[in-house]
Amino acid sequence: MSQQHQYEYQPVPPLSQNDQRLWATLIHIGGIFFGILPSLIGYFALRDRGDFVKEHTRVALNFHINVIIAGAICGFLSLIVIGVFLAVVLGIVLVVCSILAAIAANDGRYYQYPLTHQFVK
Numbered sequence: 001m002s003q004q005h006q007y008e009y010q011p012v013p014p015l016s017q018n019d020q021r022l023w024a025t026l027i028h029i030g031g032i033f034f035g036i037l038p039s040l041i042g043y044f045a046l047r048d049r050g051d052f053v054k055e056h057t058r059v060a061l062n063f064h065i066n067v068i069i070a071g072a073i074c075g076f077l078s079l080i081v082i083g084v085f086l087a088v089v090l091g092i093v094l095v096v097c098s099i100l101a102a103i104a105a106n107d108g109r110y111y112q113y114p115l116t117h118q119f120v121k
Helices: 018-035 038-047 051-080 082-106
Strands: none
Touching: 018 038, 018 051, 018 082, 038 051, 051 082
16 A cells, blocks of 8 residues: 655745735834844745745845945944944934834835945845
8 A cells, every 4th residue: 555645845834915015014123123133034035925024035135234344344434433433324224214214114015225336136
């Protein structure tokens, strides 16, 4: 007697519009406290669950990649003191832009971070 297992791939159901807005908001706010991790995890876990959450996680991921690069430049420039001031400005920009993105996501609008190079298309 052979027992046949019938495992089928079940596509992941899309999130409701409210759930997509919630996750997009949480990913933007989470970026303030945990850096790139929320957007990276959210991008890979939620990108197939709806277009709205996919776009917000992609934009947040690109922004945090840019912040990491800018932070490395600030770290290097801290050898000549100006990097310390630039790091403070970078922190303020991170918080303000993340809050604006979270508000837009909560309102159901798309948001594009300013001065961000698009690494993830």
